[in-house]
Amino acid sequence: MKISALDGRADALRRHFRHRQFRHRTVRALGLALAGLCLALPARAQVSDLVDRSTLRVCADPANMPFTNEQEEGFENKIAALLATKLGLTLDYTWFPQATGFYRMTLGAKRCDVVMGYVAGGDPVLNTNAYYRSAWVLITPKGGDLADVDTLEDPRLKGRRIGVVAGSPPGDLLSRNGLMSMARPYSLMVDRRFENPAEAMITDINDGEIDAGILWGPIGGYYAKVSAKPLSVMPLVKEKGDPSLVYRITFGIRPGELNWKHQLNDFIEKEQGAINRILLDYGVPLLDAHDRPIEPAP
Known part of the structure; x- marks a missing residue:
């Protein structure tokens, strides 16, 4: 490169840095003024914990309806799309089966x-505030003699064939109430x-192979809604002692990413109505803080 070109470039760099210093002083002063007025910065400026600050990167199971799938048809897909829109970020997925090793290989x-x-309190993630509460549900044929059963202590369940996910919390309560033999x-x-065990359980209820089934609320509510036959879905909120069958569900992020947690909590607070509409549209049985059902808005 010629000497004259180097000199010209040096002059240009000096002008550039003087301009940057002026611009930084101006921006700093403006920032202080905005802070005094309690105005919020744009969402894009607040994602300081993200690895890629231009993209909302979500890890999800590729075949786990009604939560997620690769076609982005699940309710978590819809909530992620809403979040990306509100943050002004591009949505991008990494797909990984939600089984052993999921956290290690994703977040x-x-x-x-x-x-x-x-689930709120679930290790090893940092949880946001809960964006919904639900419960395990008892699913029975609509209008049948078990349709209004709302606790596993009900004597009408004695001798009945009840489907249960092996190793899940309701199994303990079935044992406690003498219902495991059937x-x-x-x-x-x-x-x-x-x-798909949930679909298999719903099919068995419809075919009369079992009298009732117990599923996690979002799963049971969704598959009951798309069932070929009408089914009753009863949240099990009256069970006594441990384990509780009611859970709070959050977003999961890496420990220590507090800025990101605060931003997600803001999204939940502002968009709770929209989130509820998505969940209810998928048949998710939502509960308020007193375990009362949240009904769709008229």
Whole structure:
């Protein structure tokens, strides 16, 4: 490069840095003024914890309806799309089966920045505020003699064939109430691309193979809603002692990312109505803080 070109470039760099210093002083003064007026910065400026600050990177199961799938048809997909829109970010997925090793291979490996559904208090993530509460549900034929049963202590369940997910919390309560001898187990940890225990349980109820089934609320509510026959879905909120069958569901993020947590909490607070509409549209049985059903808005 010629000497004259180097001199010209040096002059240009000096002018550039003087301009940047002026601009930084101006921006700082403006920022202080806005802070005094309690005005919020744009959402894009607040994602300081994200690995990629231009993209909302979500890790999800590729075949786990009604939560997520690769076609982005699940309710967590819809909530993620809403979040991306409100943050002004592009939505991008890393797909991984939600089984053993999920956290290590997703959030832990920094392949994404949020998982859309985690039980409150569930290790090893940092939980946001809960964006919905639901419960395990008892599913029975609509209009049948078990349709209004709302607790596993009900004597009408004695001698009945009840479907239950093996190793799930309701199994303990079935045992406590002497109902396990007639129970039919369904697999807990499966690859949903090839097997769907919830669909199998609903089919068995409709075919009369079992008298009732117990599923996690969002799963049971969704598959009951799309069932070929009408079904009753009763949240089990009256069970006594442990384990509780009511859970709060949050977004899961990496521990220590407090700025990101605060931003997600702001989204939940501002968009709770829209989130509820999405969940109710999928048949999710929502509960308020007193375990009362949240009904769709008229």
